Amino acid sequence: MPTLATDIDEIAQRAADAAPVWAATTPRTRAAAMVAAADALVGAQAELVAIAQEETGLSEARLVGELKRTAVQLRLFADIVVEGSYLDVRIDEADAAFALGTRPDLRRYNIPVGPVLNFSASNFPFAFSVAGGDTASALAAGCPVIVKAHSGHPRLSERTAEIVAAALESNGAPTGIVQVISGQQAGVDMLKDPRISAASFTGSTHVGRMLADIAAARPAPIPFYGELGSVNPAFITRAAVAEDASSLVDGFVASISGSAGQLCTKPGFLFVPVGHNLDSRLVDSAEPIAEHRLLNPGIAEGYRERRDVILGTAGVTPVVEGSLRIDDDGQGWATPTIVRVSASDLLLHRERLIDEAFGPLSVLVEYDDEESLVPLADELFEGNLTGTIHAGSEEDSAPLRSLIGWITRHAGRAVFGGWPTGVAVTLAQQHGGPWPATTNDSSTSVGGAAISRFLRPVSYQDVPQRLLPEPLRDDNPWGVPQERNPAGRSTSWGEAYRTAS
Amino acid sequence: MPTLATDIDEIAQRAADAAPVWAATTPRTRAAAMVAAADALVGAQAELVAIAQEETGLSEARLVGELKRTAVQLRLFADIVVEGSYLDVRIDEADAAFALGTRPDLRRYNIPVGPVLNFSASNFPFAFSVAGGDTASALAAGCPVIVKAHSGHPRLSERTAEIVAAALESNGAPTGIVQVISGQQAGVDMLKDPRISAASFTGSTHVGRMLADIAAARPAPIPFYGELGSVNPAFITRAAVAEDASSLVDGFVASISGSAGQLCTKPGFLFVPVGHNLDSRLVDSAEPIAEHRLLNPGIAEGYRERRDVILGTAGVTPVVEGSLRIDDDGQGWATPTIVRVSASDLLLHRERLIDEAFGPLSVLVEYDDEESLVPLADELFEGNLTGTIHAGSEEDSAPLRSLIGWITRHAGRAVFGGWPTGVAVTLAQQHGGPWPATTNDSSTSVGGAAISRFLRPVSYQDVPQRLLPEPLRDDNPWGVPQERNPAGRSTSWGEAYRTAS
Incomplete structure (x- = not known):
């Protein structure tokens, strides 16, 4: 080339x-x-x-x-x-x-x-x-x-x-x-x-x-x-754990291990209620997963470093230890690693822990009550591509609404009852969020x-029909949507919203 | 404050x-x-x-x-x-x-x-x-x-x-x-x-x-x-001069002298055919215009400098000399100044001449034939807010079409048969063009x-109706336009445009 x-x-x-x-x-x-x-x-x-x-x-x-x-x-x-x-x-x-x-x-x-x-x-x-x-x-x-x-x-x-x-x-x-x-x-x-x-x-x-x-x-x-980069925080309410812990665990493990976790929408932090009792299910779901090659030696080395930092941080406990081996030629092979940490330890060690781990690793964060989630998230996270919530099927509460609001202010996509990986290619998709998820969150x-x-837009002022590009002509040869603003409307602008004063 | x-x-x-x-x-x-x-x-x-x-x-x-x-x-x-x-x-x-x-x-x-x-x-x-x-x-x-x-x-x-x-x-x-x-x-x-x-x-x-x-x-x-900044080049064809020289001159003089030329869309360069014979009309139109105060002493001083540079450049001839006086308190007062220069002298001295003169001054550029306009414009100008054309009422030619194309590639608005000042506030307006007219020509x-x-866009994935913001709900309480993409369509994407192969 x-x-x-x-x-x-x-x-x-x-x-x-x-x-x-x-x-x-x-x-x-x-x-x-x-x-x-x-x-x-x-x-x-x-x-x-x-x-x-x-x-x-x-x-x-x-x-x-x-x-x-x-x-x-x-x-x-x-x-x-x-x-x-x-x-x-x-x-x-x-x-x-x-x-x-x-x-x-x-x-x-x-x-x-x-x-x-x-x-x-x-x-x-x-x-x-x-x-x-x-x-x-x-x-x-x-x-x-x-x-x-x-x-x-x-x-x-x-x-x-x-x-x-x-x-x-x-x-x-x-x-x-x-x-x-x-x-x-x-x-x-x-x-x-x-x-x-x-x-x-x-x-x-x-x-x-x-x-x-x-x-x-x-x-x-x-x-x-x-x-x-993006760490894609995900949040599980107590009601969601009570309703269907096993689907939650299987979906989460699939989301962090698919393509060896080398996806920009991989959920890097999963907030779970204290006493969630998911450890053994996580082990059962993750252990059968076979080793997957990492994309290239640079990524393998980067993953090794991040994983070592996380595993070596005070308060971090492996739930699924997982594996990483690097061949003589530098290629890495990994199975999923899942760790847990208390919300307070994450706050204490956020400088070490809050960063993208590009590979099959995710951090469970144990929280006490749902009111604490928004203040915690405010302290911990900058912009992200996605934020995810699992709630009970009929759940509705002030903390839940507040959490959805937090996600839309800090991410480009709010996922409910699913996982952020597997981005649908369609008209209503938004893949981009506040810095540092993207350089430009308007797209x-x-x-x-x-x-x-x-x-880039361009306006034509009083250009004769014969010299206009096709989409702007009155005969509209391409049949594209044209939004017409008829004469005479400007005098009524705003009139309908004039207050009594 | x-x-x-x-x-x-x-x-x-x-x-x-x-x-x-x-x-x-x-x-x-x-x-x-x-x-x-x-x-x-x-x-x-x-x-x-x-x-x-x-x-x-x-x-x-x-x-x-x-x-x-x-x-x-x-x-x-x-x-x-x-x-x-x-x-x-x-x-x-x-x-x-x-x-x-x-x-x-x-x-x-x-x-x-x-x-x-x-x-x-x-x-x-x-x-x-x-x-x-x-x-x-x-x-x-x-x-x-x-x-x-x-x-x-x-x-x-x-x-x-x-x-x-x-x-x-x-x-x-x-x-x-x-x-x-x-x-x-x-x-x-x-x-x-x-x-x-x-x-x-x-x-x-x-x-x-x-x-x-x-x-x-x-x-x-x-x-x-x-x-x-923007210098807003304007171009007059020979046919336009022949058709109605006096309206052209009056419109041009009004456009460069209104608000003492302190408008970002003021036409700073007007390309006219050699032999245009507009000089005496320009004098007649501009001389009655009274002195106008400039906005502040800084702008007065900037205008004095630009005007002196232009008047002092080889090949530049005053058509309407105009005036500028600066009071003891620094306030400036000006009448319109119109100069002319040949296309070749403008090319030679472009470093001195091609820049915004923020005040009632414009430069006539005398060209030989209309085929030369696009190559000239390519040499002389970066991005602009506007570009203007005056052509004959039935005129149509390759150079004319090529000039419209040049304007839309280098400006945000193409004005035909009018003047760029007096920007309409409406839905189809575009006030912004390629650098250095704006920092961001997509707006x-x-x-x-x-x-x-x-x-900034945000997507909601599988969020229940009760937790969605009003504009995204099926019952659409605000009555906003909703573009729906029904299920089942994706399999036909692109099918209509598949070639025989």
Whole structure:
């Protein structure tokens, strides 16, 4: 894969040249090209999954499912492109009686920002990598994409790019629609290139912050959408434990051990009432789980360090000790580790304990009463991707409502009676939360709303019909939703809400 | 006004305490409070306009109009709050047949980000100051506001805050809903305060960049929406000159001289065809215009410097020399200055000439043929708020289409057959463009879409109806638009766009 400065320049120029061509495609052409890319990925499943297994250690079942998800994402965005509400078309009719003097004809819609740079993730070699959600949403917005491949799966990245670019280019997309670069320096150089208009990232808080700072410090700053770390606190009420302890335990263990816990939505802290009596169930549920390889030696070493810190902290007791072994070649193999700690010990040792453990480890936090949960959470946590509650099926109480409120103020998704892993790819999904969960909590990196990251509005004032873009024309040839604001309305603005005074 | 560190802490805490209370108001309560604020401003018109005239030197007519605009903005946003589409409610029904395995019930909407800090502008003492568009849109979003008053109109800022806060607080808003601080250091300290969730700014590129960098460098970065400088290039085709030279000249002169040219959308460069023969018309139109005071001594001095640089540049010829005198107390008084320069001299001396002249000055640029306009514009300009075209009434040509395309790539609003000053406050307005026009070109600071700057999405997964917020409930008590995504659809995503292969 290209890494030299001259390559960077050529790749950026190809993306810049592709941008106006791709932006000018009709919705159906753009959608058809994206569906062709989805089909091509599925068609190459055997080859791609085999490479991915070797490079990441993830299971075949997981990778087949992830490839399917990646194809479904592309197809979802094909529908979104044609449906057209992402364009947010607003038409203000000219209005001679406008409250502030004659109003011109104004028409506003969203246009693509230009070439997007996407830093891909280690833990989703398909769904957050070359053809993943960031790429699909940028392509749908009308932007060419340059992917900085993750060093954990270089061959897969290159092969995926070949397949996707060929499918797109033979279905109406310009040369340079999807390109791949590799190496940290190449990524930084590209992020600084003036031809890049926006960037997305999935990875650690440390690297994400470094890149966000680079994007903000450019002569012309660009938006940087980083999905960083999250510990995803989960809370179980006493009523929930009483109702169905065994489903709770099985669901929790599945959520922390799937993909060896290497998921950004893994619940890292589970608040349980003192006297929960779940220890033996946890052991029974976790012990049969086989060793799972960790993604790469760097992650194995990071997990070993975090796990040692946690196990070595005063007040921390192993419930399920679990295992971690690291081969001579640095690859790590792990089974789930579950520890418990009292709320007061967690408060005392929060500097050591509150941090993401990227692997199959979670911390049970024993609390005394439900009124203490919000004050505890306020003390312990910054922003998160998710927060989870398990309550009794008919439970309703002030502390419960207060806890839901706390989650929505500090996370992007509130999960009730389930687990945060397994993020649905759909229109109402929100994958993104307050710092440090993301650099920018007004957006999502999963689901239909992800397209908004790569759009910019522009208004046309009194432009004749013959010179307007299709979505803004009165004859609306693409059939997109148009929100019309008729003349004459401005004088009644607010009148209905005028108080008696 | 409060300026000390202890005040900053108290003010930030009051805003933080007000945030959940204001966020929890019903749409009608929030709207009624905003309309009461609008009414209170209009009721105090005589007092407020008198203070504003003295502090800014703007004319009574202009200030009366601006106060009306400020009230209309508050009323527009009251309607937007109740209408509810800004909440972007999306409901995914639970779907056992979802393409990627069972989908939970997911419901997403926008919530307020929290306390907003608004740096107000010198040139709009009402409409971009204490009760201006940034404040109105933040209040509508459900956020308390702290305004850093502009030093150019301190008494007006304080009095406006008293009136608006009293009206809001006696109509259901919490204490601390709108507060004012003053002084650059207080503004910087507040911008760094962890209780501030977003900031907006209208002012110079230099100060805007400094503040944007501070916002990005915080331990927890926050979005910073800065509206900075713009030179707003305008282009007149040969056909337009032939059709109606005199209206063109009168419109142009009015646009550059209104409010003494101290508007961010003033057309700073007007491209005219060689042989335009407009000089004597420009003189006739501009010479009767009376001297207008500039806003403050700092702006007067800045205008003197820019004007001297422009008049002293090789190749620049005055068409209307205009005047500038500065009193002993530093106040400046000006009449319009219009100069011309050839396209080639502008290219040669662009370092001196391409910059905002904040005052009643504009540069005519004489071009040879319309094919040269896009290449010229590419060489000369970065991002702008607006770009303007005057063409013949039936004109259509490749260069004309190419020029519209150039404007939409480099500006937020394309104006056709009019002038960019006089920004309509309405739903389809876009006031914001690529850097350095704004720090963040995905948003607007004028019009209904301005509300989106102060919102953040959150999803609720499988939360029981009784615990959901009103906008997400099936019984929809607020009657807001809900976009429902029914079960069973995912399997057809993209199918309609599958190519023959």
